[in-house]
Amino acid sequence: MRTAMIKLASIGFGTVGQSFTKILHDKKQMLKDRYDLETKLVAISDVMKGSVMDKDGLDMTELLRLVSETGKIDDYDGGVKGLDSVETINQCGADVMVEMAWTDLETGEPNITHMKEALNAGAHVITSNKGPIALAYKELVELAKKNGVQIRYECTVMSGTPVLSMAQENLTGHVINSVKGIVNGTTNYILTKMENGGSYDVALKEAQELGYAEAEPSADVDGWDAVGKTVIMANALMGASLKPGDVEREGITGITLNDIMEAKIQGKHIKLIAHAWREGDEVKAKVSPEMVDEDDPLASVKGTVNAITLTTDGLGDVTIIGRGAGGTETGHGILSDLLAIHRSRK
């Protein structure tokens, strides 16, 4: 079989971008042997770390060394420097643009622009950013279709745990009537700690010290992160057209140790549950703390782990449990999307 070469551009070179690059480098031989895939990184552009483009391929090891030692890639020897992200996308000639840049969650920018530019330039798009997919799913999918390319976004929900691809590719033929689960690791970590007797404040502080929660934790504890992921699942798996504002939302800041202990006495667990379900022809969605029975698979999901139960017409409930964050996890999810594009090109 002929080995295919895929030219990649990475927009964003933070934790995820660096992990993905490291995986591509470390698994180079395996990708060639198992999947007949060779990759060439032709451009990286990061608003903080710099930008470099070389159509002959960049040296991944050198880029990782530079960013690790200097926090920048400006000192890379060779290539075209100083292009901004949009210029990079339009000039680099990549087959696949991987979008891992910082997002403004209110607007989904500059990522939506990056994706549109790439799709219009005939490149496949992979993203790990939930914002743009939550805000502009239909538009982006239609633009991809019009340009005869794919847009893939596995990592936007549960990082590399393949809930979206499984539902879209392996549960085909089913009607998905509900998606319900734990999609935010930070709040699940806090609630798990509280089950072990810590107060909300103590648990939050610990989550912050471990880097699971931000100094300003609202995106997690008020449920906004879960809302974005719920919208993506409702739209991508259930054919809905929801916007984040359509999702009823309650966070975990009102949950007391007393609530947790009362649930525990009843053999139940309080979890921040993301839920989208059909009601007639509509899809409704909410994010809120719910009591989960001991024998529900979601009850066993502790700490930062995530889980989703898909309720199908043909198979009843299918639950997938796995990690929902992390550089290596997300980097492997992007690789899985890349391999799906590679399969479809063969």
Place this chain on the structure above:
Amino acid sequence: MRTAMIKLASIGFGTVGQSFTKILHDKKQMLKDRYDLETKLVAISDVMKGSVMDKDGLDMTELLRLVSETGKIDDYDGGVKGLDSVETINQCGADVMVEMAWTDLETGEPNITHMKEALNAGAHVITSNKGPIALAYKELVELAKKNGVQIRYECTVMSGTPVLSMAQENLTGHVINSVKGIVNGTTNYILTKMENGGSYDVALKEAQELGYAEAEPSADVDGWDAVGKTVIMANALMGASLKPGDVEREGITGITLNDIMEAKIQGKHIKLIAHAWREGDEVKAKVSPEMVDEDDPLASVKGTVNAITLTTDGLGDVTIIGRGAGGTETGHGILSDLLAIHRSRK
């Protein structure tokens, strides 16, 4: 987009064959609208119920009515009757042969022969039979490759719950270092009943009355069914070349109510665990009762439900929980395989 027509032959028309036919019929419009797929059933051959072939397509509703009312399809009006399964496969001109016939688990026959004939005739093959895949995986996969067609076997483990496709298509890029889980619903039902205080004999009797266990229950309770599924996962997901005889095997007949209760006191559950793992360059496998911790997702798996935890290098543990048997469940798994073939033909 042009709607594709796939010609199907069904070998075997028992519970699974009938369920699959009913799903094809009931979801006809959805398959056309969502996936641009039309199907034509050109032949059915069942050693007990009869055989009929019509290249213009058989009337699914009429076949389902006949088999339900008479237990046979001999009275079908039209088509060519009386061909045996191999003659049917070679004369029907199907694009896809679905293998759902009765299997001799010692030899994997006549199913292995059915599959070879179909692959050599240039047809894709879908099977729900674990025997042939456990016994002749490599040979069948190589024959499919040689003939430029696919062999798909999602339903051989966990029925329609897509553990195999998920691992092969959505966890690509990972090395799978272990597969571990509950793959036999009958034994899990018995062990769950015993946790609720029933003796082994009472629980087995109940499982038999409900149709979960056979009158001669050895295939389930002695672990043979789980061994077949373990071999399939080890070979298909971990690149092993195991035979059923390579798997260390212990069933649940030695488990007493006392064992179950002692485990319960320690906050543990006894489960029949199928496990394949890497040891150096080798893949080892065993099926045996094991104590499972309360916070292991496998502990929450009750009754006839199945679950598998895949341990990957990039993402750690991914667990999938879902039904592991049933006509509708298996029929939908076959449909999912059919849709995967359809996608690859487009």
